[in-house]
Amino acid sequence: MINKGIASKEAARFMANVSAEDKNKALINISKAIRENTKRIIEENQKDIDNGKKKGLSKAILDRLLLDENRIEAMASAVEDVAGLQDPIGEVIEGFKTYNELKISKIRVPLGVVGIIYEARPNVTIDAAALCIKSGNSCILRGGSEAIHSNIVISDIIAQTAVGSGLPKGVVNFIDITDREVVDIMLKLNSYIDVLIPRGGSSLIKKVVENATVPVIETGVGNCHVFVDDSADLQKAIEIIVNAKTHRPGVCNAIETILIHKKVAELILPNLKKRLEEKNVELRGCSETVGLINCKQATEEDWSTEYLDLILAVKIVENLDEALEHIYKYGTKHSESIITENYTNSQRFLKEVDAAAVYVNASTRFTDGGEFGFGAEIGISTQKLHARGPMGLKELTSYKYLIYGDGQIRK
Structure with missing residues (x-):
């Protein structure tokens, strides 16, 4: 050595x-x-x-x-x-x-x-x-x-x-x-x-x-989230979530939790569940999610777990405030995304989420040196000194x- x-x-x-x-x-x-x-x-x-x-x-x-x-x-x-x-x-x-x-x-x-x-x-x-x-x-x-x-x-x-x-x-x-x-x-x-x-x-x-x-x-450990806002284009949201979870589930920029505004939960969850199950994704939901679709009950540990596997936690939230609070508590400052057609909400999400990469209406799978035009990457830094991101x-x-x-x- x-x-x-x-x-x-x-x-x-x-x-x-x-x-x-x-x-x-x-x-x-x-x-x-x-x-x-x-x-x-x-x-x-x-x-x-x-x-x-x-x-x-x-x-x-x-x-x-x-x-x-x-x-x-x-x-x-x-x-x-x-x-x-x-x-x-x-x-x-x-x-x-x-x-x-x-x-x-x-x-x-x-x-x-x-x-x-x-x-x-x-x-x-x-x-x-x-x-x-x-x-x-x-x-x-x-x-x-x-x-x-x-x-x-x-x-x-x-x-x-x-x-x-x-x-x-x-x-x-x-x-x-x-x-x-x-x-x-x-x-x-x-x-x-x-x-x-x-x-x-x-x-x-x-x-x-x-x-x-x-x-x-x-x-970075990548406990990454997608938040589906009440103004979201739901079909766009489904495509982004499926990509962010299943494209390469074993990498750090894959999502591990989705947060869904309560106003659109009943509208999106059945179709989202069908698409994810076609990809063999196991869902673990909060009590409200379990009340809407048939899935495993999530535990406190699920919110902080980087699965690196075909497992996805689902939580229904009251509003953007609760989504931001959840990400603040459980996120690892890697990659976070909001799906929304509301400009004010998108700008608030970009400003308030503390992560190396923050997205609006896009998959977290793009947090990558090659995708950012760097040729390759040595890693995704989640700290703030010297380097951050790809x-x-x-x-x-x-x-x-x-x-x-x-x-x-x-x-």
Whole structure:
């Protein structure tokens, strides 16, 4: 582990001065290598899928694990997209002159060594590596044991191709040891890691935030909501809810609770229930919901649960005030959406909801670096310091000041 830290630190020093052209060349080569090794990646991924089935992992988690030709092509395309983005390093954020004629510029610089700890999503390996390379960082990746075979092959392809393209050895390091004690070491590797980004479930994020001495950017547990206002277009609401829950139920921007204004509950619930049950979604409703449709009674725990599965909690609320209060109490500051045709209510929702992404009449599934035009993402930050929302290239940078003088001394 220490050796990987040393190699990453040395690589970060080199990467800070690599030209945009050379970084882009490496990324394009990585994209080609991913495509050329599609069969090999699928073979290794199948081992993870088989092991996951033996362990009894849910369908949603297995879906997160799965890599097929289409998903591998999407991964390769994402790397190309990152290569096509403007290089943030060296960008002048602002410039000014002081009272004594000092000329000061504030410019973007890499963070250094970025440590990413994540779970059962092998695509994170390629997204994280590509973004770190483009932003002039090196990275240490530690994926979950569920995706170990997939991650090893993908990281090997990336690392070998990067070095073959002229980047330093150690620019991408993957920890292939599944022992959880490795995570404990990473959390305190201040001498070699500049920032840690945990990406996964609540237990992983809590462990990292509470135990790390390395600075942490907290990414999001997604207890996301859709509120159906009394002025909502109900057909639009149904389509958005079905998409937000069932498109990829095992990801953090999928909704876990819907809040429905009491004036439209009786109108929307029967059709909504039918559409969701066609997608095998289990509904858990408040007492008023249970009185309108046949579903399981929700418990207090349901309102705060990130299911990451085909389960959806339903609560009927008196008005927008109660919806806002519920989101304030149970939301995780990730993504929230209102379905409404009332401009005043939409603006109030946008203003009062404290989340990284707040939507009007759209699915929360768009909270994603690729969908936001960032090429890919390193994670969705739900904190407020340094970065918030989908973290792209600029969120993987810091800045420094360049000061030009002509003999000035302070008196």
